[in-house]
Every structure is written in structure tokens, then in C-alpha cells.
Amino acid sequence: MKKAEDQLLVIFGASGDLTGRKLLPALAELRTQGLLPDRFAVLGAARTAYDDESFRQFRREDSGSPLPDDFLRQVRYQPFDPNDPASYAALRGRIESLREELSLPDRIVFYLATPPDLYGIVPSGLREAGLDTATEPGGWRRIVVEKPFGRDLESARELNGLLRDIFAERDIYRIDHYLGKETVQNILVLRFSNGIFEPLWNRNYIDRIEISATETLGVENRGGYYDRAGAMRDMVQNHLMHLMAFVAMEAPSSFEPEPLRDEIVKVFRSLRSYSAEAMETDVVRGQYEGYRTEKGVAPDSTTETCVAMRFYIDNWRWAGVPFCLFTGKKLRHKESLITIHFKSTPQRFFAGQCSGRSCNKLTVRIQPDESIALNFGLKTPGAGFRVRQVSMDFRYDSLPGSDLPGAYERLLLDAMTGDSTLYARSDALEESWKFVEPVLRHWQRQGDRGLYRYRAGSDGPAEAARLFDDGAPERCTKED
Ligand code: BG6
Numbered sequence: 058m059k060k061a062e063d064q065l066l067v068i069f070g071a072s073g074d075l076t077g078r079k080l081l082p083a084l085a086e087l088r089t090q091g092l093l094p095d096r097f098a099v100l101g102a103a104r105t106a107y108d109d110e111s112f113r114q115f116r117r118e119d120s121g122s123p124l125p126d127d128f129l130r131q132v133r134y135q136p137f138d139p140n141d142p143a144s145y146a147a148l149r150g151r152i153e154s155l156r157e158e159l160s161l162p163d164r165i166v167f168y169l170a171t172p173p174d175l176y177g178i179v180p181s182g183l184r185e186a187g188l189d190t191a192t193e194p195g196g197w198r199r200i201v202v203e204k205p206f207g208r209d210l211e212s213a214r215e216l217n218g219l220l221r222d223i224f225a226e227r228d229i230y231r232i233d234h235y236l237g238k239e240t241v242q243n244i245l246v247l248r249f250s251n252g253i254f255e256p257l258w259n260r261n262y263i264d265r266i267e268i269s270a271t272e273t274l275g276v277e278n279r280g281g282y283y284d285r286a287g288a289m290r291d292m293v294q295n296h297l298m299h300l301m302a303f304v305a306m307e308a309p310s311s312f313e314p315e316p317l318r319d320e321i322v323k324v325f326r327s328l329r330s331y332s333a334e335a336m337e338t339d340v341v342r343g344q345y346e347g348y349r350t351e352k353g354v355a356p357d358s359t360t361e362t363c364v365a366m367r368f369y370i371d372n373w374r375w376a377g378v379p380f381c382l383f384t385g386k387k388l389r390h391k392e393s394l395i396t397i398h399f400k401s402t403p404q405r406f407f408a409g410q411c412s413g414r415s416c417n418k419l420t421v422r423i424q425p426d427e428s429i430a431l432n433f434g435l436k437t438p439g440a441g442f443r444v445r446q447v448s449m450d451f452r453y454d455s456l457p458g459s460d461l462p463g464a465y466e467r468l469l470l471d472a473m474t475g476d477s478t479l480y481a482r483s484d485a486l487e488e489s490w491k492f493v494e495p496v497l498r499h500w501q502r503q504g505d506r507g508l509y510r511y512r513a514g515s516d517g518p519a520e521a522a523r524l525f526d527d528g529a530p531e532r533c534t535k536e537d
Pocket of ligand 1: 204270272292393
């Protein structure tokens with residue numbers, strides 16, 4: 058990985074959970090690997106009245122992993138009220154003095170790790186304070202925006218408009234941390250560096266594709282946020298849609314940010330919109346028992362904590378191939394998987410060849426136990442021709458010395474080095490909202506109707522299993 062050039066990173070929402078759990082540990086790891094700039098500082102900004110030392114102390118005790126002192130010495134803090142213009146003036150003063158003290162160039166990444174209602178307010182404040190543009194030669198500004206990016210198409214467009222009024226599109230980094238995962242990036246390498254998969258990677262040979270991301274935890278301390286979002290906004294519209302795009306896209310003309318992101322948008326544009334009927338038959342939502350008594354959740358909440366959906370990509374490569382997504386909280390397993398089911402041979406000669414329509418599958422295990430496995434039939438040793446299914450596996454932990462980098466390490470470094478390949482582009486976000494929004498509106502009209510309850514620790518509502526052959530999220534039924 059390329060080392061970042063000298064710069065300052067300003068994190069808004071510095072006293073929040075994301076900064077403590079993800080951002081600071083990722084930066085500390087980048088430092089250990091020698092990838093942080095020689096001249097560099099992290100300036101945390103949030104409402105709480107810390108000074109540099111008390112902020113470091115708070116983060117030292119609070120972060121999931123220990124933060125080394127030599128890294129923490131690079132971390133500073135500025136109390137900041139996003140609604141107070143004087144705060145922006147003070148921030149500007151602090152940035153100027155830090156730049157002077159550390160001889161930092163006029164290059165700043167602003168990271169919005171704040172609640173989403175500040176995504177518009179902070180950039181506007183930065184502009185008012187003249188912090189939005191670099192004035193020195195070779196200087197730049199970049200802004201990283203966390204998800205959720207809007208809560209529907211209109212609000213996403215509004216936010217895009219507002220950000221683009223202030224920053225150039227190339228300087229806006231909309232994060233989707235799934236794209237920072239090593240195993241997700243590897244989908245592209247698996248597909249586009251190996252000649253053996255591409256000829257089979259289409260409707261002629263693939264029966265169906267399943268993508269699931271299940272979690273064992275519930276909403277924990279994020280009930281307030283989650284109850285307004287739900288599984289569709291929290292997981293499907295961003296993470297799962299991007300996974301699906303990586304699986305379905307055409308090869309880009311080059312591995313540069315724009316050609317790659319062009320291909321993602323083309324997939325989203327080819328999605329078949331749900332008809333009123335398909336919304337009933339091909340989408341299922343559930344809510345885990347006990348959700349309504351979680352902290353921050355409305356007692357009569359109809360927010361979905363689990364979604365199963367089947368849909369089609371109406372393009373040359375994928376016409377007629379069902380894509381099935383499944384995600385939810387408080388389920389039996391924490392795992393993210395992509396399963397490509399290949400079509401069976403036209404005749405089944407052998408006893409036990411396989412059950413169902415697909416005898417071969419390729420499973421990409423995104424997490425945990427990251428691996429890739431190809432299933433095929435093998436003759437059971439002995440008399441006759443009985444077949445059993447076996448698999449060829451590659452496990453990441455079999456690579457010597459290959460601890461997988463965390464998603465935030467990769468994405469933070471990319472933003473600091475100016476590589477937006479793994480960040481969402483505005484048109485892709487808008488297209489993915491276009492796809493899911495009608496379903497969200499349908500659910501809103503439905504209220505409690507069609508919201509199925511499921512037991513914590515189960516596989517989700519039985520009705521979601523209806524989309525799959527026999528209850529396992531790996532088996533979705535093909536349209537007749
Ligand atoms: C986040 C969601 O974006 O992704 C969380 O807001 C979810 O609700 C998390 O738990 C899942 O991420 P991962 O990397 O643990 O699969």
C-alpha cells in the first residue's frame with residue numbers, strides 16, 4: 058500500500074463510538090505499518106469539553122484495542138459545536154496553529170463521523186469559515202461521509218447537491234465499509250484475474266446467486282438510529298447492493314475509480330423494479346421478538362430487523378437469474394456469504410449426484426473464517442457410481458503471515474492518498490435508493506401487516522424461508 062502524503066485529518070464526531078472503535082485503531086495500525094504521513098496529525102472535534110490530554114486519556118481507556126502512546130501523541134482535540142459559527146472560527150484558528158507547529162501543508166481530510174443530521178450542517182459551516190478550499194499550491198480538501206447517506210432518494214439527492222456545492226465530486230468520499238473488506242475486493246480479483254470463471258459467469262451457467270449477511274447481535278445501544286433506519290436502509294441499500302454489484306458487474310475498462318464505478322452504476326440501472334405483486338411475493342421483512350422493548354425503539358415500531366428479497370437484473374448477462382439477498386439482526390449466525398449456484402448437468406446419471414437444481418456452487422465467505430470453496434461431485438470410493446459432494450477450499454488463514462487488514466484501514470488510507478475506487482459515487486447511491494425506496498414506501502403503507510416476528514437466535518421468520526427452497530438462505534427458488 059502507498060504511504061499517504063503529509064496532511065491533517067479532522068474527525069468530526071470524535072467522541073463517538075465509530076471514532077473509538079474503528080477510526081483511531083485503524084489509524085494506529087496504519088502508523089505501525091509505516092503508512093501514515095511523516096508530517097501528520099489527527100484533530101478530533103466534538104461537543105464534549107476535552108483538551109488534548111483528556112481526550113487521549115478517554116480514547117486510551119475506551120477504544121476496543123490498545124492505542125499506542127506514540128500514535129496518541131499525534132492526536133489532538135478541539136471542542137466544537139456544529140451549530141455555532143464561533144466554533145468554526147475557533148476550529149480554523151486551531152488548524153492554522155497546528156499547521157504551523159507541525160509544518161503541515163494545506164491538505165486536509167475532513168471525516169464526518171457524526172450523526173447524519175450534521176452531514177449538511179458541518180460542510181456548510183466549513184464553507185462559511187473558509188475552510189472548504191485550499192489556498193496554497195499543492196493543497197487540497199477531501200471530505201469523507203459515513204453512511205447512512207440520506208434516508209431516501211430525495212434526501213440523498215439533496216445531500217449530494219449540498220456537498221457538491223462545496224466540494225468537487227472527486228473530493229467527496231462516501232464510505233461503505235463493506236468495500237474496504239479484503240474478501241469483498243477479492244471478488245473482483247477472483248472474477249477478473251482468472252480466465253476459468255468468466256466463461257461460466259452468466260445466465261447460461263449460473264442458476265441463482267445468494268448473498269447473505271446475518272448477525273447475532275441486536276441493535277445494542279443504537280436503537281434510536283436503527284429504529285429510523287431498519288435493515289433495508291442499514292444493510293441492503295448500501296452493503297448488500299455493493300456486494301451484488303461486484304458479483305454482477307462487467308469488467309471495467311481499467312482499474313481506475315471512474316471506469317470501475319461506471320460498471321457498478323450500470324448494474325444498478327439494470328435492476329428490475331418490483332411490481333406491486335412482486336413486493337408481496339419476493340420481499341419479506343421480519344422483526345425479532347423483543348425488539349420493541351429495546352432502548353430507543355418505539356413500543357409500536359414496525360421497523361424491520363431482517364429482510365429477504367429476490368430480484369432480477371435485466372441485462373444480457375443476468376436475464377432470468379434470481380439474486381437473493383438475506384440480512385438480519387439477532388439471527389443464529391454472524392456470517393456474510395456469497396454463493397454462486399451453477400446449473401446442473403442436463404442429465405443426472407449418478408445416484409446421489411446432488412439434490413435440487415444445482416450440483417456445483419462457489420462460496421465466497423466474506424467473514425468470519427474468510428475462504429472460497431468450490432463444491433463438486435466425487436465418486437464415492439467403492440463399487441458402483443455413487444456421488445458425494447465435496448469441496449475444494451482456500452482459507453485466508455492458510456496464507457503465511459496474512460492478517461487481513463481491517464476495512465477502515467484500507468478506506469482511510471485510500472481517502473488520504475486520494476483513491477476513491479472503493480467509495481460510493483453519487484449516481485450509484487441514487488440508483489440504489491431508486492431500487493429500494495418503493496419497497497420502503499410499500500412497507501410504510503402496510504404498517505404491521507406482513508411484518509413477521511422471529512425468535513432471537515433463529516434463522517429468521519419462516520416466511521423469509523419461503524423465498525428459499527427449504528429454509529436455508531442458500532437456496533432460493535427460481536422464478537417459474
Ligand atoms: C453497519 C451497520 O454499517 O454494518 C450495522 O450500521 C451492522 O448495523 C454493521 O452491524 C455490520 O458490519 P460488519 O462489518 O460487522 O458485517
